[in-house]
Amino acid sequence: MVMKPRIRGIVWFRRDLRLADQPAFTAACKECDEVIPLFVFDEPLLQSHEFGSACVNFMLGCLDELQASLVALGLPLQWRRGCQVDEVFRAALEWEADVVYWNRDYEPSALLRDRAVQERLTREDIAVKTFKDHVVFEAEEVRGAAGEPMQRYSAYRARWWAKWHAVKPTVCVVPHSSTTTKKAVRSSMSPLPTANELGYEYLVPWIAPGEHRAREQLRWFVEGL
Structure with a gap:
């Protein structure tokens, strides 16, 4: 009997620090036998100080909640620090990944x-x-009749809504822990760095970070429409 090769995938989290409606993560859990979640702290961006301590602390809060959610699924978040291009490539080689997933x-x-x-x-x-x-x-995906970019907002809006009613995009379901725990490759994890370790001041974010709070805010907004 010929054994089917196991497929190992890396999910590269970027601006999408959540599990609900997460296309890349959902696809990896569905298609791969082994899944490794990854986040890379962009060292050149951190060194540039293009954003301040408040932004860094908010990001760390989001990562902390994401880590807890992934641990509950048996897939602890792995993180690296450096040039993102180099670190993702090195991680894929080091972990012998077959495929890398990310959201555009x-x-x-x-x-x-x-x-x-x-x-x-x-x-x-x-x-x-x-x-x-x-x-x-x-x-x-939203173009004029001849495939050209649309220049008037009213026409774009009408075409956008027409496409929405025709397509009705679906929402990705969070994979269940009964399946994800079997896909774990790296069970160990390193504590996330602090704001100070990243070269920034520690601050308590004015807006509560994390997926749970974001979904609460979204629900409040939608109910008020």
Whole structure:
């Protein structure tokens, strides 16, 4: 009997520090036999001080809740610090990953970063799977009749809503712990760094961080419409 090779996947968390409706994480848990969640602290960005201590502390709060949620699923978050392109590539080689999953980002610098990561992984025959996440429809999905970019907001809005009613995007369900615990590869985890260790001042965020609080705020907003 020929044994089917086990598929090991890395889920690279970026601006999507949550498990609910998380396309990359859901797909990895569905398609892979072994799953490793990963976050990379972007050292060049931290050194640039483009954002302040409040932002860093909020991010750490979100990561702390994400870590707890992942531990409950038996898949503790692994983290690294450095150039994201280098660290994701090194992690994929070190952990002998077959595929790396992430949700797409649309900022110019993020597009360049993701392209560089994908090129390096592809050269090593490591597959890459990316997913729509931050938007309901991507730019090329809402176009004019001839496929051209739409220039008037009213026309774009009408086309957007028409597509919404026709497609009705689905919500990804959080995988159950009864299945995810069997996919664990790295059971150990390192404590997340503190704001001071990242070179920033410790502050208590004015807005409570984390997925749970964000969903509460979303519910409050929707109920008020």
